[in-house]
Amino acid sequence: MMKYKPFIFRLLETDQGGRYFMSILLALIVLVLVCNLVVPESSSFHIPTYAVTLIGKYLTYALLAISLDLVWGYLGILSLGHGAFFGLGGYAMGMYLMRQIGDRGVYGHPVLPDFMVFLDYEVLPWFWYGFDHFWFAVLMVLLVPGMLAFVFGWLAFRSRVTGVYLSIITQALTYALMLAFFQNNLGFGGNNGLTDFKDILGFDLRSDKTRVALFVCSALALLLGYLACRFIVLSRLGSLIMAIRDSEGRVRALGYRDEYYKLFVFVVAAMLAGIAGALYVPQVGIINPGEFSPINSIEMVIWVAMGGRGTLYGAALGAVAVNFAKTYFTAVAPEVWLFILGGLFVGVTLFLPRGIVGAVQNIRGMYRNSSEAGISQEAARK
């Protein structure tokens, strides 16, 4: 009989990197909470709230990267439009936050958000109904990206679109969304997007407590998202999606409908990306069609490649590392950032084909080999 182990331990049993990742994440939560709430502002160990929010934003990116890794690293589909799902989740949350403003907008209209008053809307468009309820918005954060992924995947996977063609149409998907959301008459605020949020669930978005709470939510979402992905990857379904990645024809010859498996993973990943988007928006205070821009989706791919795909935690690491660099360089030398990003991508593909994680594993492997060699030499001498 196998000894009973708690569920969470089983998920991380064979995942050393994941255990480090979980530990670091938990330590980060505690550290940030203590340094922001307990350590006095005068101390140099104090973490100001704007930094807490910045870290929170990175963590939503990390969740986004993990969801992309599920699709790319495990299922083998290079999605160049993953930002679409992130953006839609963000918009769903943004719509809730807009409705929360109520009559406190610049125009003071009791129902209509400012941009609608400005664009001479008479009534609230039907697709804004329900977004005054938080639970409804949360549902939409999951359902809208999920449905889009379902319809898109249904069409693409059933007609056996694969490889570069699939990547290109995912890119087209997010591009189409960007163009659509830029339209003023679509009813989502056009190129200004949704902004000027006031509060969430009645808590003031500018207050420090709310911001710290949002950070904690992001960290927990990342943690749970990671475990959910681990659960999928460890299941027989996870084993199958990797088999589909490596040899689709074999999987089919065994009697599996590969398109349904792809669809499942694609939809789950889209929902996770939606959650990430929904947590991102209240922290940055704005969502606009720029989030759908193809370059964003390509950046996400770079995060995952940089961290090391097919490990989940590598994707999270890559997202945080690249965005940390981005924050730094766009402040110091904004005009060179894109060159640095491009350089990073070329460098990683050429020299670190398995990303940072792969490089670390290689180094550790070499170290272990040399120490083992040392031991056997000693043994030989005896």
Add this chain to the structure above:
Amino acid sequence: MSNLNVTEYPAIHVPGESILYLDGVSVSFDGFKAIDNLSLYIKKNELRCIIGPNGAGKTTMMDIITGKTRPDAGRVIFGDMTDLTSMSEAEIANMGIGRKFQKPTVFENHTVYDNLKLALKGRRRVFENLFFKLSCEDDDRIRDVLKTIALQNHECLEAGKLSHGQKQWLEIGMLLVQDPKLLLVDEPVAGMTRQETELTAELLTWLAEKHSVVVVEHDMEFVRSLATRVTVLHQGSVLAEGSIESVQENPRVVEVYLGEGQYLT
């Protein structure tokens, strides 16, 4: 069906006894007829060898049976009534048709054990696989097969690290745990040593006691050792059929092989 004239026994469909019946199947690629009005009849629990020069259409025939390629004309009847030509690959596989590809195709990044685990009979739906738990019986079954294919000491090895012959066996092992009614085995002994080849012949003969097996192979010694009915394909249709001795003496068969610069030995 003129191509039947040269066969010793014409392919007559006897309901109740048949596992597979190809009826006037044709397919062409860009105007080139790879399979040309092919008719073929396999009985239940029959072991059949298919030979033929390179490009004769042997692999394409298997592609058609498994639904990978759609024929332009003809029917493929599985069992008594089921026409496979309108079914998807997965449906056909689940009807009970297993296939070993010409180029050994295993999941290279999965362990030997996991390869077999994925091939295990039943449980093909998405959600049951999300919550799948290997039962004790499943594990026994996998270990049985591991012994049969002589990979019991390599269950944790990544399949990509196996030798060519071992990969062939692993793929046959996947067929065993899949437990289909009809096995289509494309060039199982390519890249195997003499000894491995002999073991494979034994394994296939043993399998044919309970299953119907169609083997495509170029290795004549292997075909001879199977001691079974042989069908010769040429330019997409049946050229001759009968015992290995009889087809080897058939002047048309000899001519075709010599014409292709190949020897039937």
